[in-house]
Amino acid sequence: MSASTPSPRPAAFSWLLARAHLARRRTQNLLTVLGIAVGVMVLIAALSLTNGFSGALVNATLRASPHLSLNSFAARPVSPELERLIRADRRVEAFTPFLADKGLLTRPAEQGRDAGVDFATLFGVTPAAAQVLELPPEQSRTLAALGPGQVLLGAALARSVGAFTGDTVRLLNSQQRRTELKVAGVFTTGNYLIDSAYAFTSLGTLQALQQTGNVTGYQLRLRDPEQARAAGLDLTRTQPYSALPWQDIYGTLLDQLALQKRVIAFVVFLIVIVAAFGIANVLTLAVFEKTQEIAILRAIGATRSVIVRTFVIEGMVLGLAGLLLGNLLGLGIAAYFTVRPFQLPGDLYFITALPVQVRWQDLLWVNLVGLGTTLLASLIPARRAAGVEPARILR
Numbered sequence: 001m002s003a004s005t006p007s008p009r010p011a012a013f014s015w016l017l018a019r020a021h022l023a024r025r026r027t028q029n030l031l032t033v034l035g036i037a038v039g040v041m042v043l044i045a046a047l048s049l050t051n052g053f054s055g056a057l058v059n060a061t062l063r064a065s066p067h068l069s070l071n072s073f074a075a076r077p078v079s080p081e082l083e084r085l086i087r088a089d090r091r092v093e094a095f096t097p098f099l100a101d102k103g104l105l106t107r108p109a110e111q112g113r114d115a116g117v118d119f120a121t122l123f124g125v126t127p128a129a130a131q132v133l134e135l136p137p138e139q140s141r142t143l144a145a146l147g148p149g150q151v152l153l154g155a156a157l158a159r160s161v162g163a164f165t166g167d168t169v170r171l172l173n174s175q176q177r178r179t180e181l182k183v184a185g186v187f188t189t190g191n192y193l194i195d196s197a198y199a200f201t202s203l204g205t206l207q208a209l210q211q212t213g214n215v216t217g218y219q220l221r222l223r224d225p226e227q228a229r230a231a232g233l234d235l236t237r238t239q240p241y242s243a244l245p246w247q248d249i250y251g252t253l254l255d256q257l258a259l260q261k262r263v264i265a266f267v268v269f270l271i272v273i274v275a276a277f278g279i280a281n282v283l284t285l286a287v288f289e290k291t292q293e294i295a296i297l298r299a300i301g302a303t304r305s306v307i308v309r310t311f312v313i314e315g316m317v318l319g320l321a322g323l324l325l326g327n328l329l330g331l332g333i334a335a336y337f338t339v340r341p342f343q344l345p346g347d348l349y350f351i352t353a354l355p356v357q358v359r360w361q362d363l364l365w366v367n368l369v370g371l372g373t374t375l376l377a378s379l380i381p382a383r384r385a386a387g388v389e390p391a392r393i394l395r
Contacts, residue, residue: 018313033322035275036370040326043268043366044358045333049342050264051357054257060190061250063134064154064198066219068228069244070236075214082239086218091231093223094131097215099124099206103173105153105199107163116162120153120199122171124206125219132221135187142185146202151181155188156196171209179209217241269369275322276373279315283381308382315378316371323370327363334358 022029070082078097086095101122109115123129130144143152151171153163163169167183181201189195207213218241222228225246232243247254334356341353 015313018310018317022314022317029318032275032278032318033325035278036272036319036322036374037325037329039268039272039275040323040366040370041329041333042271043265044327044330044363046264046268047261047362047366048330048334048356048358049337049354050257050261051359051362052337052355054261055357056353056355057191057253057257058250061194061253062225062246063189064187064191064194065246065249066132067222067225067246068220068232069217069249070220070232070239070241071217071244072215073240073242075212075216076240077213078215079239079241082218082235082241085235085239086220089231089235091222091224091227093221094128095218095220096126096128096132097203098129098217098219099203099210099212099214100216101173101206101210103171105157105161105163106170106172107161107167108170113162116160118157118160119197120157121197122151122173122199122201122206124201124203126203129200129219132219134221135189139185139187143187143200146184146200146205148202148205148208149180149182150184150201150205152184152200153186154195154198155186156192157199158183158186160196173209175210177209177211179205181205272366272370273373276319276370277377279318279374280377280380283311283315283378308379311382312375312378315374315382319371319374319378323367323374326370327367331358 072079083095086092101124103120103122105116105118105120107116125132125143125146127144127146130140133140133143135143139152146152151169153161153169158164161169163183165183165185169181169183171179171181173179187195187200203215207215220231222231228245228247229243232245235241236243337354337356341355343353
């Protein structure tokens with residue numbers, strides 16, 4: 001027999017011992033596996049729901065917000081040169097010039113209805129705004145067809161003012177000018193902050209109210225919203241406009257969502273750590289119970305590495321079983337909430353349903369860190385077992 005053939009035998013022997021040990025403690029092993037599985041399940045479900053919440057909130061926000069705004073440093077007419085650059089940029093899907101203003105919307109009292117009043121951010125846009133914003137089809141058609149003296153109100157804003165399709169509201173703008181607008185319809189994004197503050201009218205209507213032919217700038221929708229910063233820098237490099245990507249407008253919101261995810265992941269991962277170190281408890285008890293067996297194995301030639309490998313294999317089997325079961329349960333919960341989303345009050349959480357978004361990056365780091373914790377928990381009793389002195393025990 002060659003000198004290389006005995007090399008796999010220690011590993012096979014360690015695996016044989018590990019199987020024998022695992023078979024004797026089925027109840028404790030099962031409880032340990034379930035503990036790890038529950039921790040992993042909760043972590044995957046929590047991260048998936050957090051991802052879904054963040055994604056849904058951002059999507060709802062971008063339905064009535066452009067991916068990129070190019071604002072002029074001073075009021076000016078539309079810029080043919082800038083429009084040429086925008087049309088030539090393949091990242092741009094649609095754009096519209098716009099004029100922004102703030103004002104007070106009021107609806108006079110009528111028989112059976114009290115007066116309504118609320119502040120609004122008003123955007124004067126062209127029909128191309130229907131391609132810049134992602135409103136539902138019917139609402140998008142209403143936006144594209146806005147005529148002189150018409151306004152499209154956010155749903156929550158309409159409820160606050162008490163004005164709905166066909167009603168007439170009065171507008172007092174930031175320059176103390178007044179006009180009457182007919183409500184052409186209402187729109188809903190799912191983000192309460194937008195639905196309660198935004199209103200759209202035709203560009204000509206707002207220009208006539210402000211007695212100007214200028215515009216505030218341009219609103220753009222990109223094929224990939226994540227390219228908003230780069231596109232803004234490129235388009236404004238030689239133009240007297242400042243770029244305002246959606247990430248800057250909602251930067252605080254994005255930071256809060258990222259912090260929320262980190263906190264939830266850390267807190268829930270403590271469950272996985274506690275469950276993983278349950279493996280250390282099980283293996284430590286096994287070391288105490290099998291001290292004499294370990295001493296005999298050492299006496300007949302088993303090396304320290306064989307003993308360490310045996311208990312590490314036991315811990316890894318328990319850990320992998322827990323991780324596998326936890327992944328299946330976590331993905332099962334995610335699938336359930338995908339079919340039946342958890343309903344939320346839209347006026348409190350900005351969205352009406354809590355979707356689920358499973359990211360492979362989250363699954364990867366959950367399993368890698370879980371596996372690392374399991375390995376660490378296994379090494380502690382394994383090193384203790386390897387330190388057993390056969391001569392002292394057998395004496």
